[in-house]
Amino acid sequence: MEKVKALVREMLRSGLVEGVLAPVKGLAEGDIFPSLITEESEVDRIVLDSYYPFSLAKLAAKHLGKEMKVGLVGRTCDVRALIELAKREQVDLEQVYSIGIECEAGKFPFPWCQRCEYLLPSMADVSFYLDEAVSLNTKKGSELAPLTDAQVVETREMSKEAKERALKRQEEDFGQLAQLEPEERLKYWFGYFDRCIKCYGCRNACPLCFCKDCYLQPHKLIVKPGGNPPDKLFHLIRLIHVGDSCLGCGRCEAACPMSIPISRLYHMLYKELFVVFHYEPGLDLSSLPPLGMITEEEMKEPGVELA
Numbered sequence: 001m002e003k004v005k006a007l008v009r010e011m012l013r014s015g016l017v018e019g020v021l022a023p024v025k026g027l028a029e030g031d032i033f034p035s036l037i038t039e040e041s042e043v044d045r046i047v048l049d050s051y052y053p054f055s056l057a058k059l060a061a062k063h064l065g066k067e068m069k070v071g072l073v074g075r076t077c078d079v080r081a082l083i084e085l086a087k088r089e090q091v092d093l094e095q096v097y098s099i100g101i102e103c104e105a106g107k108f109p110f111p112w113c114q115r116c117e118y119l120l121p122s123m124a125d126v127s128f129y130l131d132e133a134v135s136l137n138t139k140k141g142s143e144l145a146p147l148t149d150a151q152v153v154e155t156r157e158m159s160k161e162a163k164e165r166a167l168k169r170q171e172e173d174f175g176q177l178a179q180l181e182p183e184e185r186l187k188y189w190f191g192y193f194d195r196c197i198k199c200y201g202c203r204n205a206c207p208l209c210f211c212k213d214c215y216l217q218p219h220k221l222i223v224k225p226g227g228n229p230p231d232k233l234f235h236l237i238r239l240i241h242v243g244d245s246c247l248g249c250g251r252c253e254a255a256c257p258m259s260i261p262i263s264r265l266y267h268m269l270y271k272e273l274f275v276v277f278h279y280e281p282g283l284d285l286s287s288l289p290p291l292g293m294i295t296e297e298e299m300k301e302p303g304v305e306l307a
């Protein structure tokens with residue numbers, strides 16, 4: 001992926017951006033961490049062929065503010081998270097050039113990556129594909145044309161075979177559970193919740209958990225303070241807050257020290273809500289998360305119940 005690095009160098013050299021947020025090599029073998037690259041000499045540290053367990057989009061929203069002009073080099077799930085955060089007014093997309101990197105089908109062994117239906121970052125300003133061709137997908141992306149010597153191609157979509165492979169894995173992971181009666185399903189998940197040590201790792205890692213005054217904190221008096229495992233509300237509140245927009249990115253599960261398959265739960269709920277709302281998070285700014293958009297009138301309609 002030398003073409004990606006070459007583009008990043010040109011973006012910095014030309015002064016188009018103040019920095020580029022990207023995953024970079026750490027000191028130990030295989031170590032990856034996020035970094036805001038501001039010098040051309042640092043560009044070679046960018047890692048483009050590995051999975052990384054942090055959300056660059058969340059870091060951009062939390063630490064860079066809305067004033068700084070930056071680039072973000074990340075995988076499709078990060079670009080989609082960036083778009084969701086923009087809908088929630090946490091980032092200004094006008095200030096960020098998103099450079100998405102295609103993921104190879106089946107390469108990352110994690111269950112969430114195996115289930116992923118968005119391997120190609122067609123929603124990014126710029127997409128780099130596995131053969132190092134590039135597509136400039138937006139007006140902002142086209143501004144970068146003079147800065148790259150990569151072969152420019154039309155925006156590509158995920159292949160039918162890769163999509164079928166992801167859907168098959170979803171069927172394997174969700175199918176049996178979906179057949180259970182609601183009480184049995186609840187029992188299944190409550191069994192996992194009993195392992196929870198309330199470390200907040202899942203919340204801290206999830207790009208969609210951005211509230212500064214989080215409802216899971218003890219001072220909100222919704223989830224009882226102290227005690228392990230925490231009250232089940234701990235999980236149910238987060239599920240209600242992000243379930244309609246879950247990106248299936250697995251950051252929550254990667255962060256969980258108790259190996260609770262949280263992303264399976266969230267992704268599964270999202271898929272069930274998709275059947276009702278047809279909401280695909282992270283593709284464009286025009287559609288908004290459905291649960292946040294329900295009006296009081298709609299809540300009163302027959303068949304719409306909170307419990």
Ligand code: SF4
Pocket residue numbers: 051075076077078103108112113114116117118119248249250
């Ligand atoms: S969740 Fe999808 S886009 Fe994200 S790293 Fe895994 S395969 Fe790539």
Ligand code: SF4
Pocket residue numbers: 205206207208242245246247248249250251252253262263266267
């Ligand atoms: S709930 Fe988990 S899988 Fe869903 S968006 Fe958040 S971190 Fe990603």
Ligand code: SF4
Pocket residue numbers: 195196197198199200201202203252255256257258259260262
């Ligand atoms: S990361 Fe795991 S152990 Fe920590 S709060 Fe979340 S579910 Fe519980």
